[in-house]
Amino acid sequence: MLVLGFESSCDETGVALVEVPAAGAPQLRAQALHSQIRMHQAYGGVVPELASRDHIRRVLPLTREVLSQAQVALSDVDVIAYTQGPGLAGALLVGAGVAVAMAAALNKPTVGVHHLEGHLLSPFLSVDPPEFPFVALLVSGGHTQLMRVDDVGQYQMLGETIDDAAGEAFDKSAKLLGLPYPGGPHLARLAEQGDPTAFDLPRPMLKSGKPDFSFAGLKTAVLTQVKRLGEVPTEQQKADLAASTQAAIVELLLRKSLLALKETGLKRLVVAGGVGANRHLREQLNAACAKRQIRVHYPELSLCTDNGAMIAMAAAMRLQRGMASLRPGAGFEVRPRWTLGAA
Ligand code: KG4
Ligand code: ZN
Numbered sequence: 001m002l003v004l005g006f007e008s009s010c011d012e013t014g015v016a017l018v019e020v021p022a023a024g025a026p027q028l029r030a031q032a033l034h035s036q037i038r039m040h041q042a043y044g045g046v047v048p049e050l051a052s053r054d055h056i057r058r059v060l061p062l063t064r065e066v067l068s069q070a071q072v073a074l075s076d077v078d079v080i081a082y083t084q085g086p087g088l089a090g091a092l093l094v095g096a097g098v099a100v101a102m103a104a105a106l107n108k109p110t111v112g113v114h115h116l117e118g119h120l121l122s123p124f125l126s127v128d129p130p131e132f133p134f135v136a137l138l139v140s141g142g143h144t145q146l147m148r149v150d151d152v153g154q155y156q157m158l159g160e161t162i163d164d165a166a167g168e169a170f171d172k173s174a175k176l177l178g179l180p181y182p183g184g185p186h187l188a189r190l191a192e193q194g195d196p197t198a199f200d201l202p203r204p205m206l207k208s209g210k211p212d213f214s215f216a217g218l219k220t221a222v223l224t225q226v227k228r229l230g231e232v233p234t235e236q237q238k239a240d241l242a243a244s245t246q247a248a249i250v251e252l253l254l255r256k257s258l259l260a261l262k263e264t265g266l267k268r269l270v271v272a273g274g275v276g277a278n279r280h281l282r283e284q285l286n287a288a289c290a291k292r293q294i295r296v297h298y299p300e301l302s303l304c305t306d307n308g309a310m311i312a313m314a315a316a317m318r319l320q321r322g323m324a325s326l327r328p329g330a331g332f333e334v335r336p337r338w339t340l341g342a343a
Pocket of ligand 1: 119139140142143167171184188273275278
């Protein structure tokens with residue numbers, strides 16, 4: 001069975017083809033991605049209307065590219081998956097509209113996929129896939145959650161952020177430092193030249209005793225430091241502040257992940273979402289988990305941020321378990337605010 005997947009929830013158009021074998025793990029056959037980052041950079045953030053229009057421009061050429069890479073015809077596709085939510089409503093509608101129209105033309109069913117489930121299951125596309133159960137640290141631009149995952153669809157929330165997401169903390173701090181959008185990777189690069197102990201930044205809720213997060217206070221503290229540095233901080237001061245900010249975010253993610261692992265007694269951690277690409281986070285998690293005989297799994301670096309492969313994969317894993325709600329190829333709804341686990 002072949003699953004074609006579309007991702008268009010934010011600023012990346014992703015298309016991918018995943019094969020579901022009769023037995024064994026689904027395999028990625030081909031994928032293509034277009035990032036809108038350059039287009040949004042001029043505005044310092046994602047402009048929803050521009051995002052939707054660009055998805056419209058990219059989605060069919062990317063689909064052709066995927067089919068040609070995999071050497072299959074559109075009519076060979078058995079199921080069409082798309083990100084149903086959460087995300088930008090107009091952007092979601094593009095992927096959903098294209099998926100449903102194609103499915104109607106081919107007389108094939110569609111599957112609406114939860115974007116966070118896509119991130120969560122993306123490590124199953126790596127060369128070293130995890131096994132259930134595990135603790136998942138989901139760290140993206142919009143979400144920061146720790147979950148107990150027993151199988152596909154069996155998610156128990158252990159803790160989450162009460163305000164900003166970790167990616168937002170990276171992006172907002174980067175903006176304060178004058179770095180371009182999206183700030184996370186830029187801040188991480190600048191941090192490599194800096195001293196992480198140079199600035200004494202707060203670790204909100206570090207000692208709350210619960211695996212939940214708060215990042216808003218950190219952003220305010222960064223703002224205070226930026227003001228203190230004055231109009232023209234030196235490159236070294238900026239790098240030091242970047243390194244100190246990254247250290248604070250990473251320490252919070254690390255400590256709370258360890259707490260969730262301890263609470264559940266599980267010995268496996270899966271990290272997913274854009275912030276999972278952060279090298280410092282990976283180093284810290286790897287070192288702390290190695291000491292505790294805990295296995296850590298990540299998606300391939302290129303699959304940390306939004307992509308079509310994770311959407312096709314999530315649909316494939318649901319199909320294998322008979323859990324996908326297949327719909328005939330007509331009519332659709334998007335769910336811009338959709339909580340993982342909610343019906
Ligand atoms: O998962 P994702 O692509 O989109 C959402 O679903 O939100 O995550 C994007 C987030 C952005 O906040 C971006 O700055 C952050 O992931 N990010 C990083 C890195 N790469 C991406 N943050 C820190 N270090 C990185 N290397
Ligand atoms: Zn995402």
